[in-house]
Amino acid sequence: MIRGLWTPDTVGWLLVAAGAPVAVAMILDQGPDGLIRLALGLAVVAAWQSLFRFNMGVMPAPASAITALAVAVMAPHEVPLWQIGFAVSFGAVVGELIFGGWGRNFLNASAVALSFLSLSVPNADFVAGDAGLALAVVPGAIMLALTGILPISILAAFATALWVAAMALGLTPQILAAPGTLVFAVVFLVADPVASAATPLGRWVQGALAGAFTAFLMTGTSVPQAVVFAALLAGLFAPLVDQGIIALHLRWRRVRHARP
């Protein structure tokens, strides 16, 4: 690839492009309601980004549109619009902008926004997502994987750990009932290019953690809420995992090059 093309904005726009088919599928599925929520979320993100751009010099990032999309896709239908706006604001500001904008955040802003919503209305029905939603995620995921933005190791580790843990706990039917949310969440929340682990081995560990957490949390809550919290928890572990892997590498290298 030509050097100079891969700015953070390129990555951001590719993420937005990957999210576009999902937005179309979501609007086809939910009708005008879905469109209104997405538009509101995007307007809220844009408003906060301009505020931070002009007052604190934080550069706006196209990738933050994913936060609005994730909330529109997964939020329960009975949640009022002002709470959607509140949750998107929380994700965009507390999850991202106060750290200096997208690229400096240490947690996925969509996971932060959805966790906020999930704690606010714990008993509401989060959208489980059918196979149609899962299919809409696939083209974007392939494009992101081919451009190297989406780490495939996280997807593989997540799927394996989720399946093994769910088999052990006897929860496989619930997983099969919510493929859309799971696929969407693993691609856009768990395997986020900024907040996920950065070392190759660390990605396997973080993906496996997210998968196992999802299965364990499913015993107490619905699948969409479980996967959102799992994404948040695994994201919290990601820097620690990376630190550990780097320390191990340094030790191995010392052992390799040491003279007896």
Add this chain to the structure above:
Amino acid sequence: MAGSRHRFFTPLIDENPVTLQILGICSALAVTTSMTTALTMSAALTAVLMAASGLISALRNHMPKSIRLILQITIIASLVIITDLVLQAYAFDISKRLSIFVSLVVTNCLVLGRAETFAMHNPPGPSILDGLGNALGYSLILMIVGFVRELLGRGTLFGFTVLPSVEDGGWFQPLGVMLLAPSAFVILGLLIWAIRAWRPAQVEANEYPLTARAEG
């Protein structure tokens, strides 16, 4: 008199014990789910802090340096027990809702902090004023956090309905997250941010400044 005015007003915003010195956070998280409990807790802390500052200041010349902390804690603990008993006698319901947090005023860094840094070195009058100022600074933050949490978490203020909730036929869907402890952290953080935007003197040195994006 300028000195005493300064002593009273500075702890309200400029040297607020909660938002600048980050003291007393534990109780600020625990009792702010409703304004009633926040107000009761504020009153209890104000009473304890003023009495403790006054007593410790009066006794300051008779306290041997080596056991002063033990004596301070003994005085504070006695005052806390009295306050707790008064609450149990006259406001039993609220006392039950506050559970152990009134007793935990003993370990509130704010009380011991004022005793150790101010009351030990100043006469009783200014010490009581300093205690009152700091207690009101703490109360102010508690009331603001309690206001936001009760309004958004239940739609009420002091137990009176302000925003009629969906369950009672209104339009307001309460934000359940506001009743959980993490929301108090977030509100407190946003409050500190707001105060520091207003009073830039409180801003700490930036350890990780933003730099221009590298052109690659």
